[in-house]
Amino acid sequence: MSKLLPFRRRMQAAAADQGARTGRMANSEKFISIEGIARRYPAPGGKTTTIFENLWLPMRRGEFVCMIGHSGCGKTTVLNILAGLEAPSEGAVIVDGQALQGTSLDRAVIFQGHALLPWRSVLGNVAYAVSSRWRKASKAEIAARARRAIATVGLAGSEHKKPSELSGGMKQRVGIARALSIEPKILLMDEPFSALDALTRGTLQDEVRRICVETGQTVFMITHDVDEAIYLADRIVLMTNGPEAKVAEIVENPLPKDRDRTQLHHAPGYYALRNHLIDFLVSRSRTLRDTMPAGYDPRHPPVVRSSLSEADAAAIAAEPPSRRA
Amino acid sequence: MTRSLTLRAAVLSLTLLAAILLAWQVAVSGTAKTEAMDPEYAALMGATATTGKSAMPGPLDVGATLWQHLKDPFYDRGPNDKGLGIQLAYSIGRVALGYGLAVLVAIPVGFLIGMSPLMSRALDPYIQILKPVSPLAWMPLALYTIKDSGLSAIFVIFICSLWPMLINTVFGVSGTRKEWLNVARTLEVGPLRRAFTVILPAAAPTILTGMRISIGIAWLVIVAAEMLVGGTGIGYFVWNEWNNLSITNVITSILLIGLVGMVLDQLLARAQRLVTFPE
Numbered sequence: 311m312s313k314l315l316p317f318r319r320r321m322q323a324a325a326a327d328q329g330a331r332t333g334r335m336a337n338s339e340k341f342i343s344i345e346g347i348a349r350r351y352p353a354p355g356g357k358t359t360t361i362f363e364n365l366w367l368p369m370r371r372g373e374f375v376c377m378i379g380h381s382g383c384g385k386t387t388v389l390n391i392l393a394g395l396e397a398p399s400e401g402a403v404i405v406d407g408q409a410l411q412g413t414s415l416d417r418a419v420i421f422q423g424h425a426l427l428p429w430r431s432v433l434g435n436v437a438y439a440v441s442s443r444w445r446k447a448s449k450a451e452i453a454a455r456a457r458r459a460i461a462t463v464g465l466a467g468s469e470h471k472k473p474s475e476l477s478g479g480m481k482q483r484v485g486i487a488r489a490l491s492i493e494p495k496i497l498l499m500d501e502p503f504s505a506l507d508a509l510t511r512g513t514l515q516d517e518v519r520r521i522c523v524e525t526g527q528t529v530f531m532i533t534h535d536v537d538e539a540i541y542l543a544d545r546i547v548l549m550t551n552g553p554e555a556k557v558a559e560i561v562e563n564p565l566p567k568d569r570d571r572t573q574l575h576h577a578p579g580y581y582a583l584r585n586h587l588i589d590f591l592v593s594r595s596r597t598l599r600d601t602m603p604a605g606y607d608p609r610h611p612p613v614v615r616s617s618l619s620e621a622d623a624a625a626i627a628a629e630p631p632s633r634r635a
Numbered sequence: 636m637t638r639s640l641t642l643r644a645a646v647l648s649l650t651l652l653a654a655i656l657l658a659w660q661v662a663v664s665g666t667a668k669t670e671a672m673d674p675e676y677a678a679l680m681g682a683t684a685t686t687g688k689s690a691m692p693g694p695l696d697v698g699a700t701l702w703q704h705l706k707d708p709f710y711d712r713g714p715n716d717k718g719l720g721i722q723l724a725y726s727i728g729r730v731a732l733g734y735g736l737a738v739l740v741a742i743p744v745g746f747l748i749g750m751s752p753l754m755s756r757a758l759d760p761y762i763q764i765l766k767p768v769s770p771l772a773w774m775p776l777a778l779y780t781i782k783d784s785g786l787s788a789i790f791v792i793f794i795c796s797l798w799p800m801l802i803n804t805v806f807g808v809s810g811t812r813k814e815w816l817n818v819a820r821t822l823e824v825g826p827l828r829r830a831f832t833v834i835l836p837a838a839a840p841t842i843l844t845g846m847r848i849s850i851g852i853a854w855l856v857i858v859a860a861e862m863l864v865g866g867t868g869i870g871y872f873v874w875n876e877w878n879n880l881s882i883t884n885v886i887t888s889i890l891l892i893g894l895v896g897m898v899l900d901q902l903l904a905r906a907q908r909l910v911t912f913p914e
Contacts, residue, residue: 393821394820394821395817395820395821413820413821413822413823414823415821415822415823417821418821419817419821421814421817421818423814425812425814425815425817425818427815427818427833427836427837428912428913428914429836429837429910429912438822438832439822442822442823442824443822472912472913473914474912474913474914492822
């Protein structure tokens with residue numbers, strides 16, 4: 311436990327230190343910038359229900375951002391707005407200097423239910439995406455690209471199977487292959503692994519992490535799974551409960567970029583981070599919605615960051631090499 | 636186990652058939668009580684009244700007639716004496732034309748209605764009111780406007796095949812899963828390509844169900860329609876043979892109508908299996 315305490319203290323210090331270290335991202339760094347979006351639905355009695363409003367969130371190029379929050383906080387709506395499937399009631403999203411309008415082949419979505427077309431084979435599903443991206447490509451070229459994407463997710467040999475012949479994990483792999491095949495600039499994932507068993511989920515997380523690191527993808531992912539967020543994310547966005555959800559804070563992941571899922575829980579600072587996230591989900595997500603701390607600025611939600619201290623670094627060095635992998 | 640089940644079912648079917656044929660034979664071979672009557676009057680009355688023989692043909696009579704028809708299905712000896720093959724061909728031709736027209740109208744219109752909530756709401760009352768109308772009720776209107784009995788029969792087939800196909804197409808199209816449409820949207824697929832690559836395959840099983848219901852109804856209605864318009868066709872043949880008091884031919888036609896109806900249904904069932912996808 312002694313290892314965890316300094317991290318805790320540092321996090322609190324970082325939160326208290328907001329004035330000086332705002333954690334603000336320079337404009338030039340912003341690849342995606344969510345600027346004051348809101349989503350409102352008409353409620354009975356002529357009123358409107360606000361799912362969230364005045365939501366600001368910047369993302370860097372090549373960054374892996376996870377959003378965590380309870381059901382009903384509007385996570386999926388944020389993702390749909392980023393995908394262009396829904397329009398915000400207010401505000402705008404800027405991607406690469408351009409206001410986002412509608413869907414785009416630059417932003418691929420991996421759906422929660424794999425959303426494969428059941429009458430097409432694995433190859434047919436991926437080729438459908440490829441032929442949508444490169445409309446004038448020859449059949450051979452489309453098939454070659456599709457096969458390459460299928461091989462990337464480890465499904466070579468299953469090209470001609472129908473989705474109904476695949477297990478849940480394999481279907482989701484096809485969904486990932488379809489998203490990757492169009493070489494998007496941004497990958498949007500809506501709880502992609504929530505319907506899978508723990509073992510399959512683990513291997514798919516490894517694959518996704520490997521692919522995203524290799525291709526330098528910018529990823530926005532929604533999850534309920536704290537461990538998944540810790541393993542995959544560079545930054546974790548915490549949403550308070552809805553309606554009228556807010557970005558409570560953005561936690562920067564202090565764990566090294568070079569991570570091993572099986573050894574993650576030995577990494578210094580892991581439990582402190584995990585406890586912080588779980589505490590948030592258990593209680594702070596509710597209390598923070600009602601009373602935000604003084605000085606809360608929705609345009610610049612507090613960034614909780616911590617770098618590994620020298621003691622943590624020493625602890626990593628002291629770990630037996632087998633554990634580090 | 637499946638094999639023995641099939642076998643047992645076949646044995647049971649054949650036993651039932653034998654029992655029915657036997658009962659039929661026994662029922663018609665009995666002699667009823669006859670009354671003493673004047674010989675000249677008896678000569679006018681026929682076998683039923685004089686010897687008590689049933690006017691209902693037995694299975695052997697029907698079998699013999701059926702064999703005669705099957706041996707020479709396409710003879711043509713004038714307007715009131717054509718082979719059963721020719722009569723069935725006329726009926727199938729009319730059904731094919733009316734049904735084909737209905738397919739051409741119902742599927743595109745169903746697509747439009749299914750894809751647009753506005754059209755769906757606007758056209759719903761018309762469909763709801765016209766759907767329950769017996770297709771034969773259209774017959775006088777068709778005869779008056781078209782002024783051709785053959786075309787009127789085709790129109791009646793068209794109108795009765797239209798509704799199940801239209802309603803099922805609307806249902807299938809509007810029920811396309813949102814996630815599949817979202818896939819098409821995120822891939823920036825244009826509306827026409829989306830209609831053919833996502834909505835049509837997704838709705839195809841439902842559309843084929845409607846087509847299967849329609850072909851059944853069309854085959855039911857053609858017999859009645861041909862009884863009304865006359866001239867040719869299996870329906871006309873049945874009515875003509877009733878006027879001839881040839882019960883044997885009526886029963887033979889019933890068997891053949893059933894057989895053709897089954898074949899039509901099976902053809903569409905096969906087509907339906909082709910487009911059905913397991914999830």
